[in-house]
Amino acid sequence: MSYQVFARKYRPKTFNDVLGQDHVISTLRNAIERNRLAHAWLFVGPRGTGKTTTARILAKALNCPEGPSADFDPESPLCREIAEGTSLDVMEIDGASNNGVDNVRDLRENVQFTPAQGKFKIYYIDEVHMLSTAAFNALLKTLEEPPEHVKFIFATTEPNKILPTIISRCQRFDLRPIPTPTIAKHLQHIATEEGVKLDDPAAWAIAKGADGGMRDAQSMLDQLVAFCGEEITEQNVLEIFGFTSRETVASLTTHLIKKDSPAALELIHQQAESGKELSQLLGELIGCLRALLVTRLDSQASNEGFPEELWKPLVEAAQPIQTDRILALIDTLADTEGRMKWAANKRLHFEIGLIKAIQTLNDIRIGDVIKALAGAGHVEPPPTAPAPTLPETSPDPHSETQASAPASPEVAMEEAMEEAPKTEPSNSEEPSLVAEPTTIPESAPANQATSPPTESTAPPVNEPPVEKVGLDALIASAPDGPPTATIPVGELPPKDTPTPETPAPEPEVVAPPEPETPEEDEFHNDPLIKKALEIFEGTLRT
The missing domain is CATH 3.40.50.300 (P-loop containing nucleotide triphosphate hydrolases)
Structure with a gap:
C-alpha cells in the first residue's frame, strides 16, 4: 500500500x-x-x-x-x-x-x-x-x-x-477548536506509533501553531518527520514554521512589564530580521498577558505551555502591575493585532502598538485618582494657633482703648473721619477703581458713572464702609443703554478717576465746524463755477 x-x-x-x-x-x-x-x-x-x-x-x-x-x-x-x-x-x-x-x-x-x-x-x-x-x-x-x-x-x-x-x-x-493540550498529547501518540522522538516543547509548539485544528497539526508533524528524521526538537519547529519560542515571548513580556521600550523594540527587530511571523508573535504576547491575568484569579489556571523556570519569573515581574493595567495592555495590543491583519508594514504597527502599550502603564487612571482622594481624606489637618483672648479687665487705666469690647460704629466712623486727610474734590481728579478691594469714602457715590456725587448716596453713619472689587465696580458702573455718538459738552457725566498707571481720559467735545480752507475758496472763485451758477441760476451749499 x-x-x-x-x-x-x-x-x-x-x-x-x-x-x-x-x-x-x-x-x-x-x-x-x-x-x-x-x-x-x-x-x-x-x-x-x-x-x-x-x-x-x-x-x-x-x-x-x-x-x-x-x-x-x-x-x-x-x-x-x-x-x-x-x-x-x-x-x-x-x-x-x-x-x-x-x-x-x-x-x-x-x-x-x-x-x-x-x-x-x-x-x-x-x-x-x-x-x-x-x-x-x-x-x-x-x-x-x-x-x-x-x-x-x-x-x-x-x-x-x-x-x-x-x-x-x-x-x-x-464543533469547537480542539484544545492545545489535547492536540499535543495526540501528536505524542502519533510520534510513538511512528517511532519518532518528539520533545514536549516541540509538540506544544506544533499544537499552538495549529490553532485548534487537528488536521493542521498532523500535517505539520508529517512535514517535520520528513525534515528531521527520527528526532524533533522545538528549534526545528521554530525554524521550519517561523513560530516564536516560549523564551522569546517571555522576554518580550518582561520588557513590556518593566517599561523597557529599547529592549522590546530591539527584540522585535531581531525577530523581523530572522524572518519570524510578527502577527504570530503578537498573538503569543497577548496570550501570555491573558494567562498572567487569569493566574491572578485562579492560581491553578494553565500557563500557556511556559516552562516553570520561565513562568515563575513572569508572574513575579507582573505582580506590581494592577489588574486594570494588564487589561489596558491587552486592549491596546488587540487593537494593534486588528490593524496588522491588513497592513503591509506589520513591523511598524507592531512597534507603535508596543510603545502605546508601555505608555498605558504610565497613564493616571480614574482609579488612581479615587485612591489618592480616598487616602487624602484621612489625613489630619495641621494644627492651627488658638485665637488670642483678651483680658476682661485691664490694670492700667491708660490701656482702656485696647480692651476686648469694640467701639460703637458711630465712634469708629468719627475717628476714621478725623484721621482721613481732608481733600477737596475737583473735576480733574476723581476716585479711582482698582482691582483690589477698596473702601469707598462717604463722599463717593454708589454708582459714579450714572449719577453725580450727592449727599443722599453717601452710606449711613451707622453702617460700616462698603467694600467693592474693582471689576464689580466697573460692571456696576456700565451704562444700561448703548453709547451715544456724541455728548454735549454741558451734559458730560463725571468720569472715573484714572488709575496711577494710566493718564486721565480727555472729555469728548464736539468741535465747531472749521472755516473753509483755501482750496474751497479757489473752488468758489473758479470762473467756470461762477459761469455755471449764472446759467443754471444755482447756489452753492456748504
Whole structure:
C-alpha cells in the first residue's frame, strides 16, 4: 500500500476516537441508543475540527450490519466502504462543484430509490454554504419531508451563508477548536506509533501553531518527520514554521512589564530580521498577558505551555502591575493585532502598538485618582494657633482703648473721619477703581458713572464702609443703554478717576465746524463755477 499522510492514517474510526468534541459525540451516541434519529444534521466548525470525520462515523453507526448502533465494528465491510468513500448508500457531494438547481433536481430523483445494502440512504454535502439560493429553495421540500430511508448530513465552515429555512430543518452541532493540550498529547501518540522522538516543547509548539485544528497539526508533524528524521526538537519547529519560542515571548513580556521600550523594540527587530511571523508573535504576547491575568484569579489556571523556570519569573515581574493595567495592555495590543491583519508594514504597527502599550502603564487612571482622594481624606489637618483672648479687665487705666469690647460704629466712623486727610474734590481728579478691594469714602457715590456725587448716596453713619472689587465696580458702573455718538459738552457725566498707571481720559467735545480752507475758496472763485451758477441760476451749499 502506498504511503498515507498522518491526517488520513490516524483519522478517527469510531466515536471513541474523536478528540475534543465530547458534546457532539455524546449527543449522537444518545440519539442512536434511544432511537431518536433526526432526518438532517448540520455540522459547523473551523477547518480540521472533525466535521467530515464525524459525518462518516455517524454514517457507519447508521448503516453498520448490527445497526443503528453507536458501538460498531469499524473493520466490517460496510464500514470500510463508507470510510473509503465507495459505499453505494452513502453519497458524498461537494457543495462547491454541485451547487446548481440541476444537481439538486438529480438528488431529488435519486432519493426515491431504496438503499442497496444498509438501512439508510445517506447524503453528505460538504461545504453546503456554497449552494446557490435557488438550489437551497429547490431542496427545501425534500429536506423537510424526506422518505423514511433517507438521511441528510451537511457540513460547513460558514453557517451565516446558509438560508435560515435550511438551518431550521436540521439539528445543528457546533464543533469547537480542539484544545492545545489535547492536540499535543495526540501528536505524542502519533510520534510513538511512528517511532519518532518528539520533545514536549516541540509538540506544544506544533499544537499552538495549529490553532485548534487537528488536521493542521498532523500535517505539520508529517512535514517535520520528513525534515528531521527520527528526532524533533522545538528549534526545528521554530525554524521550519517561523513560530516564536516560549523564551522569546517571555522576554518580550518582561520588557513590556518593566517599561523597557529599547529592549522590546530591539527584540522585535531581531525577530523581523530572522524572518519570524510578527502577527504570530503578537498573538503569543497577548496570550501570555491573558494567562498572567487569569493566574491572578485562579492560581491553578494553565500557563500557556511556559516552562516553570520561565513562568515563575513572569508572574513575579507582573505582580506590581494592577489588574486594570494588564487589561489596558491587552486592549491596546488587540487593537494593534486588528490593524496588522491588513497592513503591509506589520513591523511598524507592531512597534507603535508596543510603545502605546508601555505608555498605558504610565497613564493616571480614574482609579488612581479615587485612591489618592480616598487616602487624602484621612489625613489630619495641621494644627492651627488658638485665637488670642483678651483680658476682661485691664490694670492700667491708660490701656482702656485696647480692651476686648469694640467701639460703637458711630465712634469708629468719627475717628476714621478725623484721621482721613481732608481733600477737596475737583473735576480733574476723581476716585479711582482698582482691582483690589477698596473702601469707598462717604463722599463717593454708589454708582459714579450714572449719577453725580450727592449727599443722599453717601452710606449711613451707622453702617460700616462698603467694600467693592474693582471689576464689580466697573460692571456696576456700565451704562444700561448703548453709547451715544456724541455728548454735549454741558451734559458730560463725571468720569472715573484714572488709575496711577494710566493718564486721565480727555472729555469728548464736539468741535465747531472749521472755516473753509483755501482750496474751497479757489473752488468758489473758479470762473467756470461762477459761469455755471449764472446759467443754471444755482447756489452753492456748504
